[in-house]
Amino acid sequence: MFDIGTISIILLMSMLLLLAIGMPLGFASAILAVGVLVMKFGPDILFGNFGTGPLNILAQRVYGLLTDYVLISIPLFIFMANLLERSGIASEMYNSLNVWLSRARGGIAIVTSVMAVIMAAMSGIIGGEVVLLGLIALPQMLRLGYNQNLAIGTICASGSLGTMIPPSIVLIIYGLITETSIKALFTASFLPGFMLASFFIIYIIVRTQLNPDHAPLPEPVPGEPEGREKAALFGTFVLTLIAGFCTALFLRATFFTVTGQNTAREGVDAITLGTPDYVLKFGIALAIALGLILFVAGRERFAKSWKMGKGLVAPLVVIGVVLGSIYGGITGITEAAGMGVVAVGVIATLRREMSFHLLFESLKRTLKSTGTIIWVTIGATALAGAYTIAGGPTYIANTIIGAELPTMSIILIMMVIFLFLGAFMDWVGIVLLVMPVFLPIVLRLPVEELGFLGGLDPRHVAIWFGVVFTMNMQVSFLSPPFGPAAFYLKSVAPPHITLTDIFRGFLPFIGIQLLALAVLLIWPPMVSLFL
Numbered sequence: 001m002f003d004i005g006t007i008s009i010i011l012l013m014s015m016l017l018l019l020a021i022g023m024p025l026g027f028a029s030a031i032l033a034v035g036v037l038v039m040k041f042g043p044d045i046l047f048g049n050f051g052t053g054p055l056n057i058l059a060q061r062v063y064g065l066l067t068d069y070v071l072i073s074i075p076l077f078i079f080m081a082n083l084l085e086r087s088g089i090a091s092e093m094y095n096s097l098n099v100w101l102s103r104a105r106g107g108i109a110i111v112t113s114v115m116a117v118i119m120a121a122m123s124g125i126i127g128g129e130v131v132l133l134g135l136i137a138l139p140q141m142l143r144l145g146y147n148q149n150l151a152i153g154t155i156c157a158s159g160s161l162g163t164m165i166p167p168s169i170v171l172i173i174y175g176l177i178t179e180t181s182i183k184a185l186f187t188a189s190f191l192p193g194f195m196l197a198s199f200f201i202i203y204i205i206v207r208t209q210l211n212p213d214h215a216p217l218p219e220p221v222p223g224e225p226e227g228r229e230k231a232a233l234f235g236t237f238v239l240t241l242i243a244g245f246c247t248a249l250f251l252r253a254t255f256f257t258v259t260g261q262n263t264a265r266e267g268v269d270a271i272t273l274g275t276p277d278y279v280l281k282f283g284i285a286l287a288i289a290l291g292l293i294l295f296v297a298g299r300e301r302f303a304k305s306w307k308m309g310k311g312l313v314a315p316l317v318v319i320g321v322v323l324g325s326i327y328g329g330i331t332g333i334t335e336a337a338g339m340g341v342v343a344v345g346v347i348a349t350l351r352r353e354m355s356f357h358l359l360f361e362s363l364k365r366t367l368k369s370t371g372t373i374i375w376v377t378i379g380a381t382a383l384a385g386a387y388t389i390a391g392g393p394t395y396i397a398n399t400i401i402g403a404e405l406p407t408m409s410i411i412l413i414m415m416v417i418f419l420f421l422g423a424f425m426d427w428v429g430i431v432l433l434v435m436p437v438f439l440p441i442v443l444r445l446p447v448e449e450l451g452f453l454g455g456l457d458p459r460h461v462a463i464w465f466g467v468v469f470t471m472n473m474q475v476s477f478l479s480p481p482f483g484p485a486a487f488y489l490k491s492v493a494p495p496h497i498t499l500t501d502i503f504r505g506f507l508p509f510i511g512i513q514l515l516a517l518a519v520l521l522i523w524p525p526m527v528s529l530f531l
Contacts, residue, residue, distance in 0.1 A: 002039045004395045011036060011387065016424075025429045026372075029379030033058065033386040040390040054389045061385045062378055068176055069334055074169055075370040076337035080318075080344050081123035082362035085132050087348045089314050093118065094136050096311030100234055103226070106208030106215040108144060109154045110201055112137040116158035117197050118312075120165040121319045122340070130159035130488040138493060147214035148497070150207065152505030156485035157200055157513070160477040163427075163470050164193035167322060170473055172333065173377075173431050174466045178439055181463075182333050183326060188463045188527035189470060195526075196474070196516040203512055225304075236297040237305040241316065243289040248320070249273055250282035252328075272329050314347045373428055380432030393437045400441055407449035411521065414438055415472060422476025423483070430476075431469065439465060454525035464527045468520050475513045478506040 002010070011032060018028035037054055065071070084090055094115050101107040101114075112133055119129045133155045141151040163170050166186035175182035208215040220226075225233055256262040256274040293302050322340040325331045331339065348354040387393070400410055421430050442465050447458045456464055477485045486502045493502070520526060 001042060004040075004391045007036060007039050007387075007390055008392060008395065010039065011392075019424060024375070025426055026375035026377075026379035029376070029383040029429065029433070033379070033382035036383070036386040036390055036392075040386075054386070057389060058382050058385045062381050065176065065377065065381050066374070070172065070176060070182060070332075073167075073172060073334040073337040074373060075366055076334070076341055077123050077167060077169060078369050079362060079366040080337065080341045081128045082365050083341070083344045083348060083358070084119070084123060084318075085128045086358050086362055087344070087353045088351065089344070089347060089353075090115070090119065090132055091136055092311035093315050094311075096309050099308045100230075102218055103220070103224075105212060105217065106204045107217075108137065108141050108146065109150060109204045109208070109215060112141075112154050113158040113197060113200050113204065116161050117165060117194070118315050118319070119159075120162040120168075120193075121323065122315060123162065123167070129162055130156055130485050131492055133159050134489045134492040138489075142494070144218055145213075145216045147211070148501065149505035149508075150204070150214050152489065152493075152497070152502050153507075153509045154200070154204060156478060156483075156489055156502070156506060157509035158197070159488075160474055160485050161193065161197055163474045163477065164189055164196060164467075166190065166193075167326075167333070167337070168470060170427055170431070170470045171466060173428060174435065174469060177431060177435055178462055178466065180466060184463050184531060185466050186323075186326065187530050188460070189467050191526055191529060192467055192471060192516065192520055195519065196471070196513065199512045199516055200509065203508065207508075232297070233301060233305040233308060236293060236301050237309040239289050239293050239297065240302065240306060240309075241313075243286060243293065244313075245320075246282050246286040246289060250279065250286055253278040253282060272327075314351075317347070318343050376426060376428040377432060380429045384433050384436045388436060393440060396437050397441045397444065401444065407445045408452075408521070410441070410445065411450070414442075415468075415517070415521070418469065418472040419475060419479065422473060423479040423481065426484075427473040427476060430473070435469070451522055451524035453523045456524040457528055460528045460531060463531070464520075464524050467527045468517070471513070471517045471520055475510060475517065478510050478513070480506075 014032055014035065015028060018031070019025065041054065094111065097111040097114055098108065101111050104110065115137075116129055116133060119132070138151055138155055141154075142148065162168060166189060168186070168189065171185040171189060172182055174180065175185050204215075253262075253274050253276070256271055257276045257279055262271045262275050297305075318340055321343040322336050325336045325339055326333060345354065348358070400413075405413075417434070418430065421434065439462060443461055447456055447461055450456050450461070450464070477483055480486070480503045483503065483506065486499055486506070489502055490497070490499055
């Protein structure tokens with residue numbers, strides 16, 4: 001039998017070889033799982049006492065993961081993303097954003113980034129966002145004479161924000177594997193996700209101001225509002241959104257009050273924003289918003305602002321249903337995903353866009369995407385389990401800790417490994433294969449030595465490492481030679497745009513992603529500001 005050090009080397013070389021010859025990660029992982037057990041325990045493990053011993057442990061581990069209730073949320077979020085992509089909701093949202101920002105330098109690129117943030121907050125699916133933005137935004141930016149590298153980088157970098165911004169499927173899988181609160185992971189990733197999106201937008205603004213020829217302004221449209229009038233219209237539309245939001249919260253608090261569900265009880269947490277005092281608060285806020293709309297803005301300006309911005313309403317409703325139900329304590333992650341599907345389906349039906357063809361195509365693509373994730377999950381879970389049984393994590397942990405490296409040096413080595421693997425492997429395989437090895441090591445490190453600014457609560461170490469991991473996976477979507485975002489965009493890009501052109505456009509945005517990763521490593525408490 002082989003020692004664990006030899007097994008580790010053989011496993012690494014075999015994985016690289018199988019991936020290099022094109023074997024799917026799920027099958028490669030499953031084959032190597034059997035190989036690890038044979039190298040550790042001998043071939044008799046496959047044929048003697050079948051159904052007992054290490055094989056039985058692996059089967060129970062795979063079964064436990066695949067029957068986890070939260071896993072159902074993944075196909076639901078994928079289905080919701082496919083419905084959004086194939087309906088006209090996203091296209092109308094883009095048009096509404098374009099109305100407000102088209103006259104700003106680099107406005108179309110900024111609109112693309114903002115739209116990507118909204119799409120990420122609706123579904124958390126990366127591939128669909130890149131394809132959708134490539135179909136909607138790329139032709140317009142190229143038609144207006146935008147710099148090709150800027151257009152490509154903006155679409156792919158912004159389109160991959162679904163990795164960071166909740167409800168991220170990457171965070172869901174990480175939470176399942178590491179038994180970390182998914183709701184806490186969602187909360188912790190909000191600020192880093194929006195920080196990264198802000199970095200993209202700031203870069204676009206600075207670059208287009210320094211090089212105006214990279215983002216020519218479109219020709220003015222006759223009758224288009226400008227200056228103060230456009231600002232007033234935007235303010236009116238924001239007031240309309242506030243009034244709608246306050247109405248929903250007012251009705252919610254009123255319902256809880258009438259039904260007596262918000263009665264104060266000892267040992268029971270009060271319903272968030274649902275106690276009787278919020279009926280009055282939201283009622284006053286609603287009255288103020290309606291008063292400003294009717295008596296300050298006026299009905300004519302209200303009607304015009306609604307026409308300009310109504311495309312944003314449906315996406316905001318979906319976000320409110322999904323994230324509002326999670327953070328409002330109404331449902332869990334899985335139920336919120338189901339409610340999001342229903343919300344998108346109802347909106348598409350009301351817009352008369354729902355059809356049998358749309359539904360069938362969305363279901364077919366959902367089945368294909370979910371099947372890929374499930375097969376990778378089965379294979380990678382089996383390999384991680386086999387390696388754990390063979391003593392791999394303990395061996396690696398003792399090797400790293402025994403090297404007596406500084407804490408942040410160990411973390412940086414892990415970051416390099418994540419970035420390297422991300423250039424060649426799918427994120428599902430990385431989180432399933434590597435996280436069971438790395439997270440126990442991180443949890444054993446002195447928490448006071450993590451980062452350089454501030455102190456991280458020991459309870460939040462697993463959450464912080466999960467957010468750092470997702471930021472690494474954000475980089476992996478753009479990393480050559482197998483950055484998935486490049487191939488997603490290439491599938492819908494004009495023929496003259498090559499893969500080399502696409503990867504060249506990524507370079508500045510990869511630098512921005514690494515800057516955001518550095519912020520998380522330097523200041524870990526960022527993830528716990530809202531926990």
